[in-house]
Amino acid sequence: MELRQAPAPRLSGPRDVLLRVDTLGVCGSDIHYYKQGTIGSGQATFPQLLGHELAATVVEAGAEVQSLHPGQRVAVDPLVACGECDQCRAGRKHTCRKQQFLGNPGQLPGALVEYLVMPAACCSPVPDSLNDDQAALVEPLSIGVYAAQLAQLKPGARVGIVGSGPIGLCTLLAVRAQAQASVYATDLVDERLAVARACGAAWTGNPRREDVVAAVRRLEPLGMDAVFECAGEQEAIDQSLELLKPGGTLLIVGIPELDRISMNINLMRRNELRIINVRRQNECVERAIELIAGGRVDVRPLITHHFRLEETARAFELVSARRDGVVKAIIRISPEK
Numbered sequence: 001m002e003l004r005q006a007p008a009p010r011l012s013g014p015r016d017v018l019l020r021v022d023t024l025g026v027c028g029s030d031i032h033y034y035k036q037g038t039i040g041s042g043q044a045t046f047p048q049l050l051g052h053e054l055a056a057t058v059v060e061a062g063a064e065v066q067s068l069h070p071g072q073r074v075a076v077d078p079l080v081a082c083g084e085c086d087q088c089r090a091g092r093k094h095t096c097r098k099q100q101f102l103g104n105p106g107q108l109p110g111a112l113v114e115y116l117v118m119p120a121a122c123c124s125p126v127p128d129s130l131n132d133d134q135a136a137l138v139e140p141l142s143i144g145v146y147a148a149q150l151a152q153l154k155p156g157a158r159v160g161i162v163g164s165g166p167i168g169l170c171t172l173l174a175v176r177a178q179a180q181a182s183v184y185a186t187d188l189v190d191e192r193l194a195v196a197r198a199c200g201a202a203w204t205g206n207p208r209r210e211d212v213v214a215a216v217r218r219l220e221p222l223g224m225d226a227v228f229e230c231a232g233e234q235e236a237i238d239q240s241l242e243l244l245k246p247g248g249t250l251l252i253v254g255i256p257e258l259d260r261i262s263m264n265i266n267l268m269r270r271n272e273l274r275i276i277n278v279r280r281q282n283e284c285v286e287r288a289i290e291l292i293a294g295g296r297v298d299v300r301p302l303i304t305h306h307f308r309l310e311e312t313a314r315a316f317e318l319v320s321a322r323r324d325g326v327v328k329a330i331i332r333i334s335p336e337k
């Protein structure tokens, strides 16, 4: 990890904005690139600028930008879609065939910088009731909001969250807000379970210390309506399938470190389980802002650590080692306002 001086980017396109980056959240996917150098076929090569969970302030707006003005605080959708391919035309920007994502190898440089140029269409104004830390949490929360939408939960549904890292916790917050669901959450780190309870989980358990499937079954003998797998690990997939009721839905939100994972096909067939894969989010940023601004979701329990830009390496090491009860580490980039 290295801090470098570089010339500030200049605004060129009429529909772009020049942003000052205020805060940036360290994401699990940044850590995948930091530790393994890859996610699936995405291969990072040094120097690779990471980061895509940002709160920013508009410094300058292109001539055709009407929705934003200098001084406006925004949350940023890190995906730049082409707007023209079959996926974009079908309303699936998140699987755009020519997508460019902040901090993804071979796509756009990351947001771990002081200044950044983005299309205005990627920037959503945030009200002053959200501070910069909350605004940086909009991006991961939008993933939880999207996953919860895909599950089509009925009010009061029974829901499992397997893996209570930032994305698992954001999903927990979203399913609580959208369906008043009863949530059963697991994680290998006890501090994360405490945060899950603060976020409204009805029950939490650590698979290192107990058989979480049996424990949930004792409380909910019929099983879960939906389980969100947010760990990306074989054991978590196995537990998720076993927690589901017949006809239940597994949502795969976690990013596995391996390219292949096995699933118990007999269990899946006999119980006619449905599987939904979740790719980031689609058009859920505004909804995420509304949920935080309206007080229906409180992301603050997730924010456990703060670092300055010069301390970025320490932030990545901490998140990578899951030490010190870290959930979301926020890097402050612009001077505190």
Ligand SMILES: [Zn+2]
Residues within 6 Å of the ligand: 027, 028, 029, 052, 053, 140
């Ligand atoms: Zn992320």
Ligand SMILES: [Zn+2]
Residues within 6 Å of the ligand: 081, 082, 083, 084, 085, 086, 087, 088, 089, 096, 097, 098, 099
């Ligand atoms: Zn496209």
